[in-house]
Amino acid sequence: SQQGEEDPQALSIQEGENATMNCSYKTSINNLQWYRQNSGRGLVHLILIRSNEREKHSGRLRVTLDTSKKSSSLLITASRAADTASYFCATDAETSGSRLTFGEGTQLTVNP
Amino acid sequence: GAVVSQHPSRVICKSGTSVKIECRSLDFQATTMFWYRQFPKQSLMLMATSNEGSKATYEQGVEKDKFLINHASLTLSTLTVTSAHPEDSSFYICSARDQCQSPNYGYTFGSGTRLTVV
Numbered sequence: 131s132q133q134g135e136e137d138p139q140a141l142s143i144q145e146g147e148n149a150t151m152n153c154s155y156k157t158s159i160n161n162l163q164w165y166r167q168n169s170g171r172g173l174v175h176l177i178l179i180r181s182n183e184r185e186k187h188s189g190r191l192r193v194t195l196d197t198s199k200k201s202s203s204l205l206i207t208a209s210r211a212a213d214t215a216s217y218f219c220a221t222d223a224e225t226s227g228s229r230l231t232f233g234e235g236t237q238l239t240v241n242p
Numbered sequence: 243g244a245v246v247s248q249h250p251s252r253v254i255c256k257s258g259t260s261v262k263i264e265c266r267s268l269d270f271q272a273t274t275m276f277w278y279r280q281f282p283k284q285s286l287m288l289m290a291t292s293n294e295g296s297k298a299t300y301e302q303g304v305e306k307d308k309f310l311i312n313h314a315s316l317t318l319s320t321l322t323v324t325s326a327h328p329e330d331s332s333f334y335i336c337s338a339r340d341q342c343q344s345p346n347y348g349y350t351f352g353s354g355t356r357l358t359v360v
Contacts, residue, residue, distance in 0.1 A: 163348040170356065172248070172335055173286075175348035218285060220348075228339070229276065230349065232286045 136219060136233040144241050149206040151236040153219030154199075160222045162195055163230065164204050167216045176204075176217075211242045244270050244340035248352025255326055255359055263321045263355045265336035271316035272338035276349070277309075280333040289334075292319040326359040333357075 135154045143149055153162070161180045165173040179186045179195045179202065186193045192205040206213055216237050220230040245268040255261050265275055273294045278286040290311050291299040298311035308330075310322040319338075323330050337351040 165348070165351075170333070170354070172246075172351040172353040173337070175350070178346050178348045227291075228274070229288055229291060230337075231288070234285045237283075 136217075136236050138236060139234065140237045140239070142239040142241065143209055145209060145211055147209055147240075149209050149213070149238055149240070151204045151217050151219075151238070153202045153204070153233050155202075155219075155221045155231075155233075156200065157221070158224045159197075160224055162193075162202050163220045163222065164191075164193060164202075165218045165220060165232075167218065167235075169215075173218065206238075209238075209240045211240050213240045214238060243347075244268075244338075244343060244350040246272075246336060246338055246350045246352045248336055248355060250355060251353060252356045253358070255357070257327055257359055258325055261323045261326055261357060263323075263334055263336075263357075265319045265321070265338070265352050267317045267338050267340070267350075270338075270340035270342060272319075272340070273316060275313060275319040275336055275338045277311065277319075277321050278335045278337070280335060280354075282333075286335065289321075292321075294319075323357065326357070328359045331357055331359045 137152050163178045164176040167173045177188050177193050179193050190207045195202045216235045218235045219233040247266045249264050275292040277289045280286050289304045292311045292313040294313045313319040335354040337349045339349045
């Protein structure tokens, strides 16, 4: 079952602006992962944050995790038109046996 | 990095026929692979966990006889949609994880298969 909820469902911004996407989940997790999907393609792993970590950076990406609120956010700074894609969070729950549960996703559109 | 190759990328078949989708880990061994289904503008739904040398584990509500999974080697898992019907039309994606990669790395996904049943 899908336990992740993401907001917003869709986000449209101008190039150069920052984009923030949020994810909430329901059970205890080992880690939370963010993925990107271009239309009609597979998913590309962006970043993994462990349950004992609070923040992680990778290039223009910044991920935060608040296990007390069971939520995470993905920030993309200085967005580019090429960042246009769907972004999904996925949780690796403690009881899932390494099976990922995906959020509903955020469709990001970056306008040139 | 780890690469998962999925074929075919697109397939159109007639109702009642069966379709096989292959998922290969190209440069690593995958004892476990995962099969997902994705409807347009929706998230990924896990269908089953494919285990090398043993039976697949299906998620609740997924018909085992409809979606046959075979994981005969450490680098290949196949999903066969049997007696396909239009409602089986969807985007199917596989994934695997290279256990030798950094624990900070997630799963590697295939490029997906767009199945259209007419």
